[in-house]
Amino acid sequence: MPSRLVHIPASSLHEPSLVLKESILKSEIPSYATLSYCWGPPSDTKRQLRTTSHRLKEFLTAIPVALMPPIMRDVVDVCRSLSIRHIWIDALCILQDDVRDWEIESAEMGEIYRHSLLTICTPSSASCLQGILGTRDNNNIRLNFKSAVHPHIMGNLVLQSIEPEASTHRSFAHQHPYLQMESSTWATRGWTFQERYLAQRILYFDRRMISFECGNGLQAENGFSRDGNPLESAETIEQFTRGHVTKHVLYQMWRESIIREHFKRQFTVIEDRLPSLSGLANTILKFTKDTFCAGFWKGDITYSLLWGLSPPENHRISLSELLSSFETSSFIAPSWSVYSRQGAWISWVVGGFGPGTDWHITAEYDNLSTNLVAEGKNQLGRLRNDSMLKISARRFALGSAHGMMLDQIESEPQPLFHIKSQALNSRIAECRLDFDPLSSTEHSDLDSLSLVLIASSCGSTDLAGSKRGPDLEAETPQSGCETCQICAKCEGCVWKKGYQSEAWQGLATLDGYEFATVMLANDGGCGRLHEPCSYCFHCQACHYGSNVSARHAWGLVIVPARSLGESVFRRVGVFTSRDDGKAGGVRLFEGKNLEQLSLA
Structure with missing residues (x-):
């Protein structure tokens, strides 16, 4: 039950008001709707009606509809038409000037959306100042029709434009509502991601139509329908909570679907990246009893650590720039978490060779522990910059002293490189670096880099x-x-x-x-x-x-974080070394003892 809800009277002659959880629980617990929408750019956000500590008492009496932005006014009308008497709207139900209240409520968003009767999603609106009940986009042409064969048959023919993406979907009898939805501002924003995944029933207000989605399928106003849960990831989560799928399936879905999609979302406040996922994470945590590790799960940490980065060309930076960003940028997550990076495409494949589960991935480390310190009350949200992962693992130092050099793979987009052994005159590893060695004179300087063995796979x-x-x-x-x-x-x-x-x-x-x-x-x-x-x-x-030596090796490329102390490193890439029967694979680490390493 949310701490606060907006009560919507049956008659529009009466103003809505805030109601507190304590007063609600004295009577029957009501059904309520939730709203998923975009606040908009800062200029629009400033005009958003918000509950603050000094206005709470006022709003417990009445929230004047005249003061509401267009999207709130429209949503109140929708709820009243559906006889829904309560709705949760973040701007009104969270004290916007109270950091502690925001942290507590953001951690519970998973339960708030998951238990709501209906979530109203607004792809048609890019800002709180845009309503959802106004004039629609109409790309249709209506033609008068009268049958030449049967003159008594007459009416209208409607020609409907189809988005370019739909041209390949020959089976579509009607335009798929997702074609407009997925290109909307709403579908790119960070906070709306978990709101959509957690909702049990969704009513979409698009620029052209209304559609309804639930676990049994989707039904659109234009006649389009589809059976089954449209969101496979949401279905996987629901099936897991019912004991129908294993943790293995859940973890793979989290990496391949949830993280990949959420990583691309945009934020007004970049520090909200982890908090905006905390509601979804908290829902899963209650069933798995696992530990949430800066976007990953400890039970899946061996796979999760092996992510690779493919930044667009205009986002490639040198090693010194990358290390400097850890010191100067707003802290979001430790370097081993994908959320410490921005503006890139991520995968768990290095040079076309990914640590898939069909290769018997085995952990090659001992004593892994995390020291993740929450910055506030939301234990799954913002982290302090001293959060670390500690691990006992084998480390292989690179650099000219060991006869190693970087050799760019010409057939691959940057920054995929081979590590070449001059002594053996052979390539011993492939690495996908988080920086571009070719952007400066660093391309031949490996003296500070090391490979850390995280996992091996069946050779x-x-x-x-x-x-x-x-x-x-x-x-x-x-x-x-x-x-x-x-x-x-x-x-x-x-x-x-x-x-x-x-x-x-x-x-x-x-x-x-x-x-x-x-x-x-x-x-x-x-x-x-x-x-x-x-x-x-x-x-x-x-x-x-x-x-045991005939195994492929997987791990991290690290560099010392000297300002943080001895044996403290930062992750700057990922590597794989394939078993070649000579020096590749886990053979690369023969004779190396386990070291206690801290990854900042």
Whole structure:
């Protein structure tokens, strides 16, 4: 139940007013709507009607409709027409001059939107000064029609323009409402992201039509309809809360859908990036009991840390500029969090080779802990600049002293580079850097950089995802093959356990032997999904089970943060080193002891 709601009288002759949670709970808890809208540029925001500490008492008596901006007036009319007597509007229901109240309420936004009867979304409005019930965009042409065959049949023909993006969707009988919605200002703003994902039922007011969306589908005013939850990520979250999908699926959705989309959103106050996700994170946290780590989840931290950055050309900066930004810019998140960066496209792929779950990613570190200090009352919101991640891991120092050099990959867009060993005359790693070494004389200066091993993956998988190995041609079972120990709870290799089950989705044959090629469904009881490695059914074992050095390596590129103390580093890139049977993969870190590192 929100701390405050706006009460809307049935008659327009009476003014709305604020009501407090304490007084509401004395009677029946009411249904309420929520509003998702854009405040607009600073010049419009200044004219927004807002509740402050000194106006709270006044608004508990009445909120004059005449003082409301157009969007609030229209929403009050919509709620009154739908017989909804209460609505939550952030500008009115949060004390805008009270930082503590804002922090507390922003942390609860997930529950506020999730439990509302209806969320009114306003893609047609880019500002609080723009209403949603005004004149619509009308790109239709209406023609009088009279049948030449049956003269008694007459009426109108309406020709409707279709957006360019819709031309490829030949199955659309009507224009998809998302075509206008996704190009709206509302769909680009940071705070509206979680509001849409958390809402159970949404009423959209677009420039051309009204549409309604819920977990069962979407229905638009122009006749367009679609069954099923239009938001796959929202459906995944809902299915997880009901116990229908595993954490594995939830974490992957969080990385691939939630983070990627939210990362692109725009903010008037850039420090709001994490707070604007905290409501959604808090909803998931209540079910996972996991730890939220500056945009990531601790239970998925091994994958999450391995993000790569692809900044547009006009956003590429040198290493010194990147390090300077950590000291001078407004602090949002530690350098290992994607939210410490802006203006870029992110992925979990380096040079076309991503740490996918089908390569048996295994953590290569010990004693990972986070020291994330909230700046205020919202524990999932803004962080203090002394927040860190501590980890025991193996580190490989680069630089000319070790005979290493950067070698740009010409076929790839900057800043993807090879790390080349001059001694071996071979490339030992690929890295996607958060800076552009070619933007200054730094392109040959690696003396301050190190590679930190975070994870390894099954060396039986090549770039294309097919299986490889030196002994696959054996005509007889190998001696000494070890079981592929993937899951302790399953007590052994799940492939042996599930070979005969219907859960197998695909098999491949190579030299007379069968190998798993695609993901296996949840293997009863252990609560995680299992993925294929080079498991030979003839040998009943993984060929690489006894060869721990034959693994691809994944990790971070770091640089010392000398102003913060000894063994404190900042992340400045991500790398992968593929097993080549020589010096690549985890072999690169042979002889390196675990070091206690702090990542700021």
